[in-house]
Amino acid sequence: MEPMTLLDLVEADKNHECDGVGKDHICVKIAAAAALPSRFGDFQVVGFTNNKDGKDHAAFVHGDVIGQEDVPIRMHSECLTGDAIGSLRCDCRDQLEAALIALGQMERGILLYLRQEGRGIGLTNKIRAYQLQDQGLDTVEANQALGFRDDERDYSVAAHMLYSLRVKSVALMTNNPNKLKGLENLGIKVTRRIPHIMKPTEFNRAYLKTKQTKSGHMLAEQG
Ligand SMILES: [Zn+2]
Numbered sequence: 007m008e009p010m011t012l013l014d015l016v017e018a019d020k021n022h023e024c025d026g027v028g029k030d031h032i033c034v035k036i037a038a039a040a041a042l043p044s045r046f047g048d049f050q051v052v053g054f055t056n057n058k059d060g061k062d063h064a065a066f067v068h069g070d071v072i073g074q075e076d077v078p079i080r081m082h083s084e085c086l087t088g089d090a091i092g093s094l095r096c097d098c099r100d101q102l103e104a105a106l107i108a109l110g111q112m113e114r115g116i117l118l119y120l121r122q123e124g125r126g127i128g129l130t131n132k133i134r135a136y137q138l139q140d141q142g143l144d145t146v147e148a149n150q151a152l153g154f155r156d157d158e159r160d161y162s163v164a165a166h167m168l169y170s171l172r173v174k175s176v177a178l179m180t181n182n183p184n185k186l187k188g189l190e191n192l193g194i195k196v197t198r199r200i201p202h203i204m205k206p207t208e209f210n211r212a213y214l215k216t217k218q219t220k221s222g223h224m225l226a227e228q229g
């Protein structure tokens with residue numbers, strides 16, 4: 007049999023239905039795939055629709071990943087202010103670029119671009135949280151003041167995207183132990199963690215410090 011391509015997956019997913027993944031029974035479908043040459047290397051972009059809301063998630067695929075083991079994966083949560091505008095209130099843009107540069111140099115890898123702005127609380131609420139931070143609260147306190155848990159992200163979408171792409175096991179590029187557990191709890195086999203270390207700048211130092219002390223991120227770990 008010919009090896010499957012992303013276009014085969016688009017065809018196969020036309021009739022995809024399942025009970026969904028996670029507590030919200032989220033189901034995504036590969037709707038389209040196309041070449042995406044980028045400044046970080048040759049990628050293909052895969053567009054996913056889902057059964058819950060109008061948010062189209064995307065996977066940026068480098069090399070052959072279908073049916074592969076130990077595929078390097080970076081899960082990136084959308085951050086309009088950081089990713090697109092270059093905000094220095096967070097390190098999202100640096101993380102995104104570092105991940106794409108690393109993945110582009112590997113034999114294969116996937117960046118899952120998840121449309122969960124502001125750790126899942128949405129753009130407007132993220133701006134409300136910034137407003138509170140401008141008044142002296144830290145990121146965790148600001149989210150709590152708005153009635154959100156520190157991190158509202160759920161990895162069901164990412165897990166289903168990996169199923170859809172027929173990835174057999176993943177090497178997760180992250181410093182956040184919750185991400186490994188989150189995926190493993192949803193049945194994804196994680197072979198190892200690839201550390202993803204960013205250099206602090208004068209602008210994001212306080213933000214990174216909070217991440218480390220309050221959210222259990224492993225920023226000091228190298229190697
Ligand atoms: Zn499904």
Ligand SMILES: [Zn+2]
Binds near residue numbers: 085088089096098099
């Ligand atoms: Zn950000």
